[in-house]
Amino acid sequence: MLKRYDNHHVYQLEPKTQQQLIAINILESKADQDAYTFVDSAQIIGQSVHIIVAPKYLPQFKNMLRTANFTYQLLSENAQTELEDLELEDTPQRAFDYNWKKYHTLDGTYKWLEMLQMQYPQFITLYTAGYSYENRKILAVKLSKGAVGPRRSIFLEAGMHAREWITPAVVTYILQQLLTNTDRSINVMSERYDWYIVPHANPDGYVYTYTVDRLWRKTRKPHISGCFGADPNRNWDYHWGFIGSNNNPCSNIYAGSRPFSERETYTLANFISTFKKSMLLYVSIHSYGQYLLYPYGHTNSSAPNAGELKHIMDAGISGVKQRYGTVYTGGNIYDTIYPTSGTSVDWAYGVAEIKYAYAFELRPSSKNYWTGFRLPANQIIPTSEETLDALIEMIKTIETI
Ligand SMILES: [Zn+2]
CATH class of the missing domain: 3.40.630.10 (Zn peptidases)
Incomplete structure (x- = not known):
């Protein structure tokens, strides 16, 4: 059964300070991967970030926006409408x-x-x-x-x-x-x-993207924390873990162990x-x-x-x-x-x-x-x-x- 994003809100945030960037990074590393889905990852001040927020986390999220004084836009109040048709073909016979x-x-x-x-x-x-x-x-x-x-x-x-x-x-x-x-x-x-x-x-x-969650990014190896996978494009052995990746297994840009x-x-x-x-x-x-x-x-x-x-x-x-x-x-x-x-x-x-x-x-x-x-x-x-x-x-x- 494919995960649904009914009534999930889509926010666009623009981090303007280091503190705001840190606030976004904390959200990204949350243990509950169902709470927030990151469309892109926050690396740079001034670069906008898109986050899909599950309904039950909206109060907490809005609170964070206020406390950290974010500039933001609410882009959609129902992310599911954009994910309705997978446009997926059957297995070919010939x-x-x-x-x-x-x-x-x-x-x-x-x-x-x-x-x-x-x-x-x-x-x-x-x-x-x-x-x-x-x-x-x-x-x-x-x-x-x-x-x-x-x-x-x-x-x-x-x-x-x-x-x-x-x-x-x-x-x-x-x-x-x-x-x-x-x-x-x-x-x-x-x-x-x-x-x-x-x-x-x-x-x-x-x-996993067509059986469980269309917006999954990483691999699927389970971690003790309950989160899954690493970002395979942060896992190669060249200046590994140096910058622009995360050491928390719940993050979408987790570099791997x-x-x-x-x-x-x-x-x-x-x-x-x-x-x-x-x-x-x-x-x-x-x-x-x-x-x-x-x-x-x-x-x-x-x-x-x-x-x-x-x-x-x-x-x-x-x-x-x-x-x-x-x-x-x-x-x-x-x-x-x-x-x-x-x-x-x-x-x-x-x-x-x-x-x-x-x-x-x-x-x-x-x-x-x-x-x-x-x-x-x-x-x-x-x-x-x-x-x-x-x-x-x-x-x-x-x-x-
Ligand atoms: Zn990519």
Whole structure:
């Protein structure tokens, strides 16, 4: 039975002082994960935060707003209305039944990948890239269409945060385009490079979003406190726990008990390490906000090849705009969104030494209310098309360096 958000209020808060930021962080670490649902996390003074408040906690919450003297807006008095239709497709029976008109279950996508491997054994190889706490596979698909011989590879990782449904949808669409589209600009990219694609880096979390709580973000390992999971994108072993994460297991940005405490990140990192020498470009796909970001997240000092990273990012930002006029902003993670540490993109760059590493935050824009994780399914294809456009422009630019 899916959790309902009837009469949950949605607030937008703008912390203006350090004390207000601390007040929000205390709420975020509350043991009762049903009380407050954080749409985004409070890291910076002046950056707005969206919080969904359960009805019985409203008096306490309003009291906090008054005491801490917050500027706020009440955006909705019933969060459930925004979560009414999951737009979720049944498991496909045949490979060509799989489409991008709606979102898919984990089983539906995994079944489609297995059917693709049977249909195109010469191009498609499936790997079990890792395992989740609840023992689900983290599947990686390798697309290799070029002539026999070694070549560089591109790695796309999606679904790290469970509720960001657009991200597995986009990478599966990109896979299908690379596999079947005969357009020259796409064909060049699918023949010149091997593509590794992981649609679901956090399968337990994803299943939980359509069986229990659509707004779940983390993994699902239980803690003694009664709270569940860690933020898998704060758990990688590179400047772990340094900044922009939380050491309370109830927090939505809990870094885990130690680097790679989560089976998902540990096993996936091992998989990436196996192929890292071939990797030209690592891309971690998230939503939302329309950002294209590069390392570092843990510090504002420049990455060694920051000039190149920015040059390639600029090409990506113009690529993403060319079809539908979608406007992205970009830069290093620390300055452009907020400080974070223990992210996969920083690890890919700093430890796996993949020279070009990026994170996308897909549609909608950050100004887009609080419903960013519920991107309407009719935007799956346009979002996928513009993301592939961006990747092609980025790769073309890397080729000129
Ligand atoms: Zn994310």
